[in-house]
Amino acid sequence: MPQATRTKKPDVKVVILGDMNVGKTSLLHRYTERKFKDTISTVGGAFFMKQWGPYNISIWDTAGREQFHGLGSMYCRGAAAVILTYDVTNWQSLAELENRFLSLTDTANADCIFAIVGNKADLTDTRIQGPDTDGEQVDERQPVVTCPTSPAILHKQVSREDAIALYSHVLRYKGLEEKACLPADKMCFETSAKTGYNVDSLFESLFDLVLPSILKKRSEGESSTVDLESPMEVKTNKAGCCS
Amino acid sequence: MPSHPEGILESSDPTSEENPRTQDHQPDLQKLHIQSSETDSGKASQDSALDNGHDDSGEFVVTMLARSKVEEQGMGTKDASSPLSETGTPLGPPSHRNEDVTADSWRQHRKHVFVLSEAGKPIYSRYGSEEALSSTMGVMMALVSFVQSGDNTIRSVYSDEHTVVFTQRGPLVLVSVSSSRQSEQQLRQELLYVYNQIVSMLTQASITRIFEHKKNYDLRRLLAGSEKILDGLLNLVDSDPSILLSAVHCLPLASSLRDSLSQILQKSITPNLVFSILIAKNQLLTIVQEKTVIEDARLEPSDLHLLLNLIGASSAFQAGEIWTPICLPSFNPDCYFYAYISYLDPPECTVCLVLLSTDKEAFYSVAECKRKIEEAMQTQNALNSIAKAHLYSVSQVGVSDLRHFMYKPFDVPDNHRQLTQFTSPEMEAPYSSEEERMRLLDLYRDMHSRIHSTSRPLKLIYHVAERETLLAWVTSKFELYTCFSPLVTKTCAINAITKLLRWIKKEEDRLFIRYPPKYSTTPNPSKSSKSDAH
Numbered sequence: 049m050p051q052a053t054r055t056k057k058p059d060v061k062v063v064i065l066g067d068m069n070v071g072k073t074s075l076l077h078r079y080t081e082r083k084f085k086d087t088i089s090t091v092g093g094a095f096f097m098k099q100w101g102p103y104n105i106s107i108w109d110t111a112g113r114e115q116f117h118g119l120g121s122m123y124c125r126g127a128a129a130v131i132l133t134y135d136v137t138n139w140q141s142l143a144e145l146e147n148r149f150l151s152l153t154d155t156a157n158a159d160c161i162f163a164i165v166g167n168k169a170d171l172t173d174t175r176i177q178g179p180d181t182d183g184e185q186v187d188e189r190q191p192v193v194t195c196p197t198s199p200a201i202l203h204k205q206v207s208r209e210d211a212i213a214l215y216s217h218v219l220r221y222k223g224l225e226e227k228a229c230l231p232a233d234k235m236c237f238e239t240s241a242k243t244g245y246n247v248d249s250l251f252e253s254l255f256d257l258v259l260p261s262i263l264k265k266r267s268e269g270e271s272s273t274v275d276l277e278s279p280m281e282v283k284t285n286k287a288g289c290c291s
Numbered sequence: 292m293p294s295h296p297e298g299i300l301e302s303s304d305p306t307s308e309e310n311p312r313t314q315d316h317q318p319d320l321q322k323l324h325i326q327s328s329e330t331d332s333g334k335a336s337q338d339s340a341l342d343n344g345h346d347d348s349g350e351f352v353v354t355m356l357a358r359s360k361v362e363e364q365g366m367g368t369k370d371a372s373s374p375l376s377e378t379g380t381p382l383g384p385p386s387h388r389n390e391d392v393t394a395d396s397w398r399q400h401r402k403h404v405f406v407l408s409e410a411g412k413p414i415y416s417r418y419g420s421e422e423a424l425s426s427t428m429g430v431m432m433a434l435v436s437f438v439q440s441g442d443n444t445i446r447s448v449y450s451d452e453h454t455v456v457f458t459q460r461g462p463l464v465l466v467s468v469s470s471s472r473q474s475e476q477q478l479r480q481e482l483l484y485v486y487n488q489i490v491s492m493l494t495q496a497s498i499t500r501i502f503e504h505k506k507n508y509d510l511r512r513l514l515a516g517s518e519k520i521l522d523g524l525l526n527l528v529d530s531d532p533s534i535l536l537s538a539v540h541c542l543p544l545a546s547s548l549r550d551s552l553s554q555i556l557q558k559s560i561t562p563n564l565v566f567s568i569l570i571a572k573n574q575l576l577t578i579v580q581e582k583t584v585i586e587d588a589r590l591e592p593s594d595l596h597l598l599l600n601l602i603g604a605s606s607a608f609q610a611g612e613i614w615t616p617i618c619l620p621s622f623n624p625d626c627y628f629y630a631y632i633s634y635l636d637p638p639e640c641t642v643c644l645v646l647l648s649t650d651k652e653a654f655y656s657v658a659e660c661k662r663k664i665e666e667a668m669q670t671q672n673a674l675n676s677i678a679k680a681h682l683y684s685v686s687q688v689g690v691s692d693l694r695h696f697m698y699k700p701f702d703v704p705d706n707h708r709q710l711t712q713f714t715s716p717e718m719e720a721p722y723s724s725e726e727e728r729m730r731l732l733d734l735y736r737d738m739h740s741r742i743h744s745t746s747r748p749l750k751l752i753y754h755v756a757e758r759e760t761l762l763a764w765v766t767s768k769f770e771l772y773t774c775f776s777p778l779v780t781k782t783c784a785i786n787a788i789t790k791l792l793r794w795i796k797k798e799e800d801r802l803f804i805r806y807p808p809k810y811s812t813t814p815n816p817s818k819s820s821k822s823d824a825h
């Protein structure tokens with residue numbers, strides 16, 4: 049059974065992936081600190097612990113830079129949920145999810161759940177600023193706080209349909225039956241770290257969705273807790289040299 | 292530092308010890324070599340008799356290069372400088388540029404730094420976008436390859452106002468265009484820092500591999516997002532004497548407190564942990580090292596500077612716990628350590644713990660070390676004590692005309708090589724403003740370049756300037772730079788230095804990390820990660 053010193057160990061792991069500059073750090077910052085502030089491109093990965101009811105949820109904010117690409121699968125190891133993040137104003141950032149990031153999730157749990165998140169929705173949100181909308185239905189669960197001096201509206205390069213298509217690609221890649229999985233419309237989010245739009249609902253619905261995974265692990269007892277902590281493969285090259 | 296300069300002052304000839312740097316005269320304290328502030332000896336810029344007229348084309352660098360002398364170093368022959376115009380280098384006409392890089396303000400930056408690939412692809416520019424500057428970089432590259440084709444390596448170019456220093460490291464060419472009046476040697480060292488910071492992110496092996504594979508690879512793909520780290524480094528280079536002195540500045544701390552912090556680090560270990568570093572206010576508190584890993588190597592000050600810069604350049608570090616690969620180029624340019632970085636005093640975030648492991652997968656066990664360290668520090672109320680630690684004021688030395696100093700001891704304990712350190716008080720009035728601080732640093736830089744001049748190294752400089760008097764002194768035991776009020780007499784200054792050295796001796800337990808402690812986390816000594824460092 050877990051010892052007292054282990055109580056702060058994570059019960060479950062959530063990983064945020066996506067190209068640099070899409071706003072991964074900003075999203076996490078908005079959620080944990082309720083703020084939008086200047087960020088600096090993340091190096092490696094940053095580990096956060098979030099108390100969710102009686103559970104400790106660990107969140108890894110990873111670097112999107114190509115420089116750190118090799119580390120992605122390490123951060124994903126044993127993940128119960130992966131947040132694939134793109135920037136709604138940058139089509140390439142969606143393409144990168146499939147090209148570059150999807151394969152990193154091979155090390156995640158077999159029952160890992162995926163969320164597709166289009167961030168920077170504030171840049172294309174037209175509901176307040178004009179009728180130039182592409183018929184986008186925006187989730188109403190949270191009020192949109194729009195900056196009164198909004199900059200010029202940017203062209204939305206990624207539609208919700210594109211994101212939904214990516215979601216089914218992800219399931220196919222994982223060899224999962226679409227019918228047996230969480231539905232795409234529930235797992236595709238559009239958010240704004242800047243205004244806070246949809247950010248809480250993204251994290252909180254995801255946390256609720258990983259609860260079964262926690263319970264399953266708990267019922268399996270101590271061994272699975274240890275599994276999360278310890279590397280799956282033993283490195284022969286302890287020196288860490290990359291030659 | 293067990294051995295100590297005090298004894299030296301009492302000997303009749305304080306500089307009689309052998310000093311490999313000095314080939315010429317050995318002045319003693321009573322025969323000070325006086326150089327007035329106007330003297331600008333040793334500066335090659337004086338040699339170039341080129342017209343000073345301002346030119347209105349946008350091609351700042353091109354023009355400067357075209358009107359300057361080029362100093363080449365042959366592969367064996369030390370060729371005389373030849374004006375570039377005579378070589379017939381085909382410098383193209385000025386090409387179009389973005390407004391920002393053609394502006395006067397762009398040219399007037401004190402120090403530009405450019406990094407480009409051997410194929411001439413821009414990688415980094417301190418000011419202005421690399422895209423906008425690609426033609427400038429192209430010209431630089433043309434120049435470099437032109438000289439290379441003649442079996443020469445271009446090293447530096449001097450004009451009235453600027454010094455241009457080129458250096459090539461593997462497939463990267465680094466260029467410094469500076470009006471700071473620093474020596475070529477100093478500028479070259481700074482470029483080496485820039486190179487090493489890039490290596491710290493990518494490793495030398497992978498840079499080499501990338502360019503072997505594809506000669507015109509755009510390295511910005513891999514460095515995108517790292518510009519702020521390089522910007523931060525260059526600001527550090529300009530504003531912090533640590534890099535000039537190649538030494539680490541540690542925060543003054545009662546030795547009992549420092550020892551107990553070291554012990555906490557020593558006790559909180561896990562396999563493959565190799566360095567535990569505690570930093571407060573961007574200065575070193577203590578560092579504990581793995582025994583076997585450092586048998587044949589130690590952490591160089593430059594590696595620590597690069598590490599500190601990486602930490603400081605990223606405010607993102609202040610939330611959460613970071614786990615990131617980092618290469619320490621002087622330790623081993625081809626291999627990564629995995630750095631765990633976490634602040635111990637959120638939300639202030641002034642006390643930072645850095646744990647370096649050789650095991651990529653060790654995050655959770657290393658994070659566990661942090662919990663232990665945190666706990667132990669809590670029981671000892673160590674954060675409180677650390678918060679009280681601060682730089683000292685020069686007034687504590689008790690020497691009236693002394694305004695500031697930098698003291699770097701060379702002495703090394705008998706049994707293990709030490710981390711090179713220096714000590715320096717806070718910069719106080721009249722050096723509290725940004726400009727004045729920079730001016731003093733420039734004076735120090737000038738003294739430093741004269742002390743370390745390759746053509747005519749000096750052991751002692753007594754420099755009477757308009758607003759202050761400086762005395763620099765290097766012996767086999769230490770390097771010392773002092774700044775006095777302008778009215779000080781030579782005798783006064785000498786007495787002051789005697790007092791200062793006594794004071795440092797008395798305080799050295801507090802000012803320096805005396806014996807960096809060690810631990811053993813690697814059961815098998817052959818696991819030493821130092822495979823091909825030198």
Ligand SMILES: Nc1nc2c(ncn2[C@@H]2O[C@H](COP(=O)(O)OP(=O)(O)OP(=O)(O)O)[C@@H](O)[C@H]2O)c(=O)[nH]1
Pocket residue numbers: 066067068069070071072073074075085086087088089090091110111112113167168169170171239240241242243516
């Ligand atoms: N307008 C707008 N800007 C955003 C939003 N989220 C992030 N940004 C901006 O986008 C830039 C990148 O944000 P980060 O959160 O650092 O991006 P990241 O994905 O963590 O990037 P890496 O750490 O390099 O992988 C910053 O300038 C943010 O201010 C958003 O919702 N709206």
Ligand SMILES: [Mg+2]
Pocket residue numbers: 072073074087088089090109110111112
């Ligand atoms: Mg980030």
